[in-house]
Amino acid sequence: MRILLAEDEPDTAAYVARGLGEAGHNPVLAQDGKDALHLGLTEDFDLMILDRMMPGLDGIEVLRRLRAGGIDAPAIMLTALGRIEDRVTGLDAGADDYLVKPFAFSELIARVNAIARRAAPQQAVTHFTAGPLELDLLSREVRRDGKPILLQPKEFRLLEELMRNAGEYVTRTMLLERVWDFHFDPQTKIVETHISRLRGKLNEGGREDWIETARGVGYRIRTA
Amino acid sequence: MKRLLASAAYRIAFAASLGFALAVLGIGAMSYIAVHNAFSTQLDETIDEGVTALMDEGFEGIPALAESIDQRERMVGNSLDYAVFDPHGRRVAGNLETPMPAAGWSRIEFTDPEEGLDPARAKTTMLPNGYRLVVAADLEPVEAIDQRLLIVFCLGFVAALVIGSGIAFILGGYLKKRLTQVETVASAFAGGDRMARAEVTGRGDEFDRSAAALNAMLDRIAALVANLKQVTSDLAHDMRTPLARLRSELEALHRAQGPEREAMIGNALDRTDDILALFGAILRIAELEEGELRKHFAPVALGPLVADLADMHVALAEDSGRVLEEAVCKDCRVVGDRELISQAVINLIENAVRHTPDRAHILIGARDEGDTCRVFVSDNGPGIAEDDRDRVTERFVRLDSARSSAGHGLGLSLVKAIAEAHGGRLELRDRAPGLDASLIFPKEPT
Numbered sequence: 001m002r003i004l005l006a007e008d009e010p011d012t013a014a015y016v017a018r019g020l021g022e023a024g025h026n027p028v029l030a031q032d033g034k035d036a037l038h039l040g041l042t043e044d045f046d047l048m049i050l051d052r053m054m055p056g057l058d059g060i061e062v063l064r065r066l067r068a069g070g071i072d073a074p075a076i077m078l079t080a081l082g083r084i085e086d087r088v089t090g091l092d093a094g095a096d097d098y099l100v101k102p103f104a105f106s107e108l109i110a111r112v113n114a115i116a117r118r119a120a121p122q123q124a125v126t127h128f129t130a131g132p133l134e135l136d137l138l139s140r141e142v143r144r145d146g147k148p149i150l151l152q153p154k155e156f157r158l159l160e161e162l163m164r165n166a167g168e169y170v171t172r173t174m175l176l177e178r179v180w181d182f183h184f185d186p187q188t189k190i191v192e193t194h195i196s197r198l199r200g201k202l203n204e205g206g207r208e209d210w211i212e213t214a215r216g217v218g219y220r221i222r223t224a
Numbered sequence: 225m226k227r228l229l230a231s232a233a234y235r236i237a238f239a240a241s242l243g244f245a246l247a248v249l250g251i252g253a254m255s256y257i258a259v260h261n262a263f264s265t266q267l268d269e270t271i272d273e274g275v276t277a278l279m280d281e282g283f284e285g286i287p288a289l290a291e292s293i294d295q296r297e298r299m300v301g302n303s304l305d306y307a308v309f310d311p312h313g314r315r316v317a318g319n320l321e322t323p324m325p326a327a328g329w330s331r332i333e334f335t336d337p338e339e340g341l342d343p344a345r346a347k348t349t350m351l352p353n354g355y356r357l358v359v360a361a362d363l364e365p366v367e368a369i370d371q372r373l374l375i376v377f378c379l380g381f382v383a384a385l386v387i388g389s390g391i392a393f394i395l396g397g398y399l400k401k402r403l404t405q406v407e408t409v410a411s412a413f414a415g416g417d418r419m420a421r422a423e424v425t426g427r428g429d430e431f432d433r434s435a436a437a438l439n440a441m442l443d444r445i446a447a448l449v450a451n452l453k454q455v456t457s458d459l460a461h462d463m464r465t466p467l468a469r470l471r472s473e474l475e476a477l478h479r480a481q482g483p484e485r486e487a488m489i490g491n492a493l494d495r496t497d498d499i500l501a502l503f504g505a506i507l508r509i510a511e512l513e514e515g516e517l518r519k520h521f522a523p524v525a526l527g528p529l530v531a532d533l534a535d536m537h538v539a540l541a542e543d544s545g546r547v548l549e550e551a552v553c554k555d556c557r558v559v560g561d562r563e564l565i566s567q568a569v570i571n572l573i574e575n576a577v578r579h580t581p582d583r584a585h586i587l588i589g590a591r592d593e594g595d596t597c598r599v600f601v602s603d604n605g606p607g608i609a610e611d612d613r614d615r616v617t618e619r620f621v622r623l624d625s626a627r628s629s630a631g632h633g634l635g636l637s638l639v640k641a642i643a644e645a646h647g648g649r650l651e652l653r654d655r656a657p658g659l660d661a662s663l664i665f666p667k668e669p670t
Binding site for chain 2: 180185
């Protein structure tokens with residue numbers, strides 16, 4: 001993916017750009033808001049990562065102008081503050097996601113991948129499969145090897161998020177945001193507990209575990 | 225004097241006394257003019273009456289007029305002087321010794337047999353054959369009254385000035401003293417004396433009120449400064465431990481190899497996450513205390529929210545060996561932020577799980593209490609000693625009994641800050657045994 005990366009802090013910019021490059025993306029760096037606005041308006045990008053605080057034009061203003069200029073590429077806002085107020089203004093300006101600095105690179109790449117998947121042209125998918133697992137959004141049914149498994153609503157949502165992103169890591173924070181709609185870290189093990197319950201139900205009888213845990217990154221469902 | 229006038233208190237006091245003295249002077253001038261005019265008019269009337277009385281007798285030649293004048297001059301209580309001049313300006317009758325005046329009203333000078341030259345008011349009437357009749361009244365009594373009035377009012381003015389200045393000195397001094405006190409206290413406070421307070425006399429006057437307001441402000445500032453100091457030192461202290469551990473872990477990485485190295489990197493990352501979470505909590509509390517978040521508030525149905533949060537944690541409590549039960553969650557609507565309220569309730573649940581022994585029971589529910597909504601998380605654990613109940617909501621306070629367990633000592637401060645941002649409060653009650661932690665929110669206005 002061609003990604004516009006607007007970040008005025010050279011170390012962070014270099015670190016993120018290298019990481020994106022290693023993950024197979026093509027990052028284009030803008031060092032300030034004006035630069036970012038110019039690049040955003042004149043070139044095509046699949047995704048924009050904008051730092052909120054930049055000299056001259058800040059990220060919010062850049063995004064607002066880009067959106068006003070008809071640029072609808074998905075955007076991730078990076079903020080150093082993590083205030084509720086900032087998240088709200090960021091989303092109001094047209095950001096699709098936001099991330100508080102400092103962040104784990106795995107968190108950023110997971111979000112980039114999730115956005116890429118969402119942006120890819122797809123019909124409204126209602127049926128997901130991964131290995132022996134099947135999940136149907138319409139009948140709200142989960143099956144393993146064709147046999148139905150009964151899940152609690154939150155467990156169902158959790159599995160849905162993993163299956164939507166099958167093969168990719170979904171971070172704990174993303175799960176908190178999408179399954180529970182929490183934009184804060186509750187500092188409890190609710191994600192872990194629910195994953196463990198989900199695993200227990202999916203793998204009943206000592207069957208193979210299809211959910212992988214990567215410490216400090218998140219969870220993913222294997223596709224094969 | 226220049227130094228005195230540099231003080232607003234003295235300037236105001238002096239200006240007031242000068243104004244007072246000028247008012248006395250003004251009243252004096254007006255009285256003087258009024259009295260002088262009244263007396264002059266009265267004198268003119270007396271003279272007119274004298275002329276009319278002589279003329280009413282009918283003019284029967286100069287000798288008869290002279291006779292009549294002579295009679296009047298000799299009457300007791302006569303205040304008028306008369307003179308008749310022939311056409312050559314010679315006085316032919318009357319005692320008024322003066323050169324012949326022009327016709328009509330005039331001011332003349334005549335020779336008093338006792339006092340010499342004296343001013344007088346005179347009316348000169350033309351008689352047949354070029355004779356003139358002059359009737360005059362001595363101006364001396366009027367002038368004496370004028371003079372006395374002038375003296376009285378000048379003395380009054382001087383007295384007003386002197387008394388006014390005296391009062392101005394006293395008043396100015398008083399104002400200055402009481403205002404300087406405020407200044408002294410403020411400078412002392414600014415200079416670092418956190419105990420400096422303005423004196424309140426107890427009279428309840430405006431100075432007392434402003435001194436009390438100043439003291440209240442100073443108390444608040446002193447409390448904030450103390451709190452800031454405490455938080456800074458606690459923060460420094462609480463950060464040192466995880467940072468020191470992080471440092472030694474990073475140092476050990478130099479020597480580590482293979483899977484051990486991976487595990488150590490994981491530990492170090494966890495440690496940084498802990499530190500970041502601590503900062504996150506501090507920032508969140510600060511943001512809540514600013515009160516800016518209110519503008520994003522919306523109606524929240526507490527009943528379903530609390531039921532949801534309880535469901536969410538049943539498994540978690542079970543895994544850690546506690547029993548979490550959901551009491552009836554009556555719906556009750558408040559105005560607030562769903563996530564913040566969730567965070568507060570989760571913190572309470574987390575506390576209950578963390579600070580109770582195995583197999584403890586935790587009960588969660590919501591209640592409608594008329595004007596307020598209550599969300600309660602109660603347990604049958606050891607509870608919190610009464611003396612500590614207020615303290616636990618302060619930042620970084622961790623009771624000794626909880627020192628060993630995880631947590632940064634900000635949980636309850638955050639809960640309290642969330643409750644207060646919603647106009648509510650956190651209530652910690654003893655359930656004997658156990659603790660009842662309740663969030664009390666004002667109900668959504670209908």
